[in-house]
Amino acid sequence: xxxxxxxxxxxxxxxxxxxxxxxxxxxxxxxxxxxxxxxxxxxxxxxxxxxxxxxxxxxxxxxxxxxxxxxxxxxxxxxxxxxxxxxxxxxxxxxxxxxxxxxxxxxxxxxxxxxxxxxxxxxxxxxxxxxxxxxxxxxxxxxxxxxxxxxxxxxxxxxxxxxxxxxxxxxxxxxxxxxxxxxxxxxxxxxxxxxxxxxxxxxxxxxxxxxxxxxxxxxxxxxxxxxxxxxxxxxxxxxxxxxxxxxxxxxxxxxxxxxxxxxxxxxxxxxxxxxxxxxxxxxxxxxxxxxxxxxxxxxxxxxxxxxxxxxxxxxxxxxxxxxxxxxxxxxxxxxxxxxxxxxxxxxxxxxxxxxxxxxxxxxxxxxxxxxxxxxxxxxxxxxxxxxxxxxxxxxxxxxxxxxxxxxxxxxxxxxxxxxxxxxxxxxxxxxxxxxxxxxxxxxxxxxxxxxxxxxxxxxxxxxxxxxxxxxxxxxxxxxxxxxxxxxxxxxxxxxxxxxxxxxxxxxxxxxxxxxxxxxxxxxxxxxxxxxxxxxxxxxxxxxxxxxxxxxxxxxxxxxxxxxxxxxxxxxxxxxxxxxxxxxxxxxxxxxxxxxxxxxxxxxxxxxxxxxxxxxxxxxxxxxxxxxxxxxxxxxxxxxx
Amino acid sequence: xxxxxxxxxxxxxxxxxxxxxxxxxxxxxxxxxxxxxxxxxxxxxxxxxxxxxxxxxxxxxxxxxxxxxxxxxxxxx
Numbered sequence: 264x265x266x267x268x269x270x271x272x273x274x275x276x277x278x279x280x281x282x283x284x285x286x287x288x289x290x291x292x293x294x295x296x297x298x299x300x301x302x303x304x305x306x307x308x309x310x311x312x313x314x315x316x317x318x319x320x321x322x323x324x325x326x327x328x329x330x331x332x333x334x335x336x337x338x339x340x341x342x343x344x345x346x347x348x349x350x351x352x353x354x355x356x357x358x359x360x361x362x363x364x365x366x367x368x369x370x371x372x373x374x375x376x377x378x379x380x381x382x383x384x385x386x387x388x389x390x391x392x393x394x395x396x397x398x399x400x401x402x403x404x405x406x407x408x409x410x411x412x413x414x415x416x417x418x419x420x421x422x423x424x425x426x427x428x429x430x431x432x433x434x435x436x437x438x439x440x441x442x443x444x445x446x447x448x449x450x451x452x453x454x455x456x457x458x459x460x461x462x463x464x465x466x467x468x469x470x471x472x473x474x475x476x477x478x479x480x481x482x483x484x485x486x487x488x489x490x491x492x493x494x495x496x497x498x499x500x501x502x503x504x505x506x507x508x509x510x511x512x513x514x515x516x517x518x519x520x521x522x523x524x525x526x527x528x529x530x531x532x533x534x535x536x537x538x539x540x541x542x543x544x545x546x547x548x549x550x551x552x553x554x555x556x557x558x559x560x561x562x563x564x565x566x567x568x569x570x571x572x573x574x575x576x577x578x579x580x581x582x583x584x585x586x587x588x589x590x591x592x593x594x595x596x597x598x599x600x601x602x603x604x605x606x607x608x609x610x611x612x613x614x615x616x617x618x619x620x621x622x623x624x625x626x627x628x629x630x631x632x633x634x635x636x637x638x639x640x641x642x643x644x645x646x647x648x649x650x651x652x653x654x655x656x657x658x659x660x661x662x663x664x665x666x667x668x669x670x671x672x673x674x675x676x677x678x679x680x681x682x683x684x685x686x687x688x689x690x691x692x693x694x695x696x697x698x699x700x701x702x703x704x705x706x707x708x709x710x711x712x713x714x715x716x717x718x719x720x721x722x723x724x725x726x727x728x729x730x731x732x733x734x735x736x737x738x739x740x741x742x743x744x745x746x747x748x749x750x751x752x753x754x755x756x757x758x759x760x761x762x763x764x765x766x767x768x769x770x771x772x773x774x775x776x777x778x779x780x781x782x783x784x785x786x787x788x789x790x791x792x793x794x795x796x797x798x799x800x801x802x803x804x805x806x807x808x809x810x811x812x813x814x815x816x817x818x819x820x821x822x823x824x825x826x827x828x829x830x831x832x833x834x835x836x837x838x839x840x841x842x843x844x845x846x847x848x849x850x851x852x853x854x855x856x857x858x859x860x861x862x863x864x865x866x867x868x869x870x871x872x873x874x875x876x877x878x879x880x881x882x883x884x885x886x887x888x889x890x891x892x893x894x895x896x897x898x899x900x901x902x903x
Numbered sequence: 904x905x906x907x908x909x910x911x912x913x914x915x916x917x918x919x920x921x922x923x924x925x926x927x928x929x930x931x932x933x934x935x936x937x938x939x940x941x942x943x944x945x946x947x948x949x950x951x952x953x954x955x956x957x958x959x960x961x962x963x964x965x966x967x968x969x970x971x972x973x974x975x976x977x978x979x980x
Binding site: 324325327357358359360361364449450452453456457460476479483487488489492493578581582583584585586587589590595694695696697698699 | 925926927928929930931932933934935936938946947948949950951952953954956960961962963964965966967969970
């Protein structure tokens with residue numbers, strides 16, 4: 264027998280994802296809907312003795328949605344197998360009338376359906392003028408009053424079982440004629456929608472909820488005030504980053520110490536001079552440490568950003584800034600991808616799909632990578648620490664420099680947006696219609712689940728790349744032309760007991776990495792880098808977070824002490840003339856280079872997909888490359 | 904009683920929707936709850952005042968002046 268699919272469906276922002284998380288726990292995976300780039304969240308749930316597959320459909324207001332995401336949902340409604348599939352329709356209790364429009368349209372297709380009225384806890388009981396049981400008998404289907412705060416999902420599970428057993432479909436809206444989905448005929452679609460509303464209105468006549476919106480109204484008086492709202496938004500961003508850096512330093516130190524101990528323990532345990540132990544101690548462990556150390560800061564960033572989004576605050580910011588954003592060729596809705604870009608450009612660029620004006624959307628896509636994403640954090644952190652600011656003020660200086668880097672990213676995003684605005688042809692199409700949901704207390708469970716998923720995803724992706732790159736780098740830094748290597752081997756007496764730092768350093772400077780690095784040195788010298796930094800930059804071309812691990816692998820090859828901490832190794836690094844490799848000019852040049860350079864293959868792929876043309880991915884890669892090199896050159900030449 | 908376009912509403916002024924101009928956005932506006940007979944109230948203006956937040960039904964919806972101009976509203980003088 265075919266497995267039953269459960270489809271979660273409803274308007275945007277009604278809490279489908281929290282219900283999805285509640286039902287599936289951690290048994291979920293992310294893919295794409297066939298033939299599209301729309302993210303498909305699939306989970307598994309066992310009810311009674313049967314296993315179900317549950318799919319979270321993109322939120323939409325009606326079956327006439329015209330974005331790629333909305334069309335997926337409509338397609339699913341039409342193609343549902345009435346014998347086996349069940350729709351779980353999630354409606355927001357605070358806006359039931361509007362929420363039931365899509366519901367009435369789905370019912371028209373005769374599919375088994377359960378109505379879940381979410382946010383039940385947010386409405387004052389005195390204002391509820393109807394009983395759920397009554398509504399259920401009117402509609403002829405299972406209706407559940409639900410709150411994501413409630414621990415039990417038994418009611419939903421029971422409703423699914425009953426619906427499956429009795430194939431419960433809603434016939435209340437059978438008077439509506441199934442529409443022609445051809446959006447071209449807008450008049451017919453508009454009239455059909457009005458008919459749907461009329462039927463919903465009749466149903467809600469005795470059932471409407473009059474809820475109190477006091478909190479939202481009061482909060483909006485300040486948060487949506489043109490002046491106070493703006494000041495608060497800047498404050499929110501500042502607090503966000505301050506929290507990020509102050510809370511993450513302790514676990515980061517702990518992880519660094521762990522890898523340090525691991526490295527020492529491994530080197531005690533493994534034979535000293537074998538090739539394999541060198542690969543593990545000097546290639547893989549430093550490489551992995553370079554990424555794992557930054558897990559706390561990345562996880563925390565996701566916690567803070569998804570928490571902010573869950574409250575409903577971000578759509579207020581979109582509204583408030585719409586006018587300002589339009590002046591620079593963007594859209595109020597661009598603020599969501601831009602803030603999301605602080606975490607990762609990839610999901611951020613996908614969230615630009617809500618922007619209906621093509622030009623606004625393209626410019627948003629083009630500038631999103633200028634927001635300093637979490638993969639840059641490891642690079643920034645290590646470089647700022649290398650600046651060795653006075654320790655008593657280190658914490659606040661660090662935050663300040665971070666703030667400057669983030670703000671410069673934003674400033675350049677504005678400049679670039681203005682340039683593209685004047686170059687690209689105007690597009691008068693598109694519109695700005697944005698719903699501002701009621702404020703909600705973010706669900707900790709939901710945030711934690713998103714964070715765990717995203718962090719694991721980051722570690723998997725970065726971990727694999729770093730593992731491969733570390734091994735590749737280790738090969739490049741430990742091997743060279745056979746004749747030269749043989750000469751080095753013979754000039755150093757064989758000693759199995761100890762690692763000879765001088766020998767290691769001689770091997771490095773004659774290795775394949777050195778040969779390659781010295782070839783590119785003329786290009787990178789004007790911006791202040793030696794060939795070793797050059798190799799680390801090349802190694803991090805696919806993903807910038809690889810930079811720290813690569814530096815640590817490269818410098819581990821010539822490290823004489825047992826101290827495996829990256830920072831220590833880099834601080835002591837000197838160039839051939841004996842001066843410190845990481846001078847202030849070089850560090851600042853690297854900071855601006857990483858601020859701009861598009862060193863992320865995934866972003867390039869997403870840009871191609873989202874803009875629909877490889878041309879834009881290339882333009883983006885090139886303009887960011889020119890900006891990175893040009894500004895690094897200026898900074899280095901001014902400071903050296 | 905006076906018929907005006909929604910973008911001419913003053914802050915916190917309310918009225919009854921009498922028509923949505925036919926065209927590309929009519930369907931979208933209806934879906935969001937802007938329909939004849941519904942109460943509409945202007946709640947907030949964005950920085951610069953070109954984007955407006957309306958209360959309609961039980962929802963808060965942001966529209967630009969261009970979109971709001973498609974909505975006719977009956978107000979009490």
